[in-house]
Amino acid sequence: MFVIITYDVDKKRVGKVCKKLREYLDWTQNSVFEGEISTGKLTKCMFELNQIINKKEDSIYLYQVNNPRNIKKVVYGQEKNPLDLFL
């Protein structure tokens, strides 16, 4: 399936959340990750994220589209290179 994950977490936990998401998905911009992922890996990813976040302060939004052909992505302006994150 195709997923988009956006997060709004306290800066104390941003690094950990970002690192965890990078294990499973591609970074797109700011606090947004996306990519194709299996149900099993997604369950594992969300379980691990749930252990990192403070549920009273942070939030993670998961958008799931079972068939990647049902979602279309259009970029306006500059497409950020995922590698920029590591430079």
Place this chain on the structure above:
Amino acid sequence: MFVIITYDVDKKRVGKVCKKLREYLDWTQNSVFEGEISTGKLTKCMFELNQIINKKEDSIYLYQVNNPRNIKKVVYGQEKNPLDLFL
């Protein structure tokens, strides 16, 4: 259709981009908006955003799902209240 729009724009233009998106969609968190919108309104929205952003520096990602039933949203932790933005 259902759309998710995320943006990464210079802080000089964040206010304008955010205000424009609020005319058409619901704010969810950080730099993410979502909602159901007609093709005509979406075209208008993207045209107007294109006039605000600097295409060499900013980026706007548009994810479109024609049938809203094909996308599922799950929130982990706190669901941000859209009204928080106006408080």
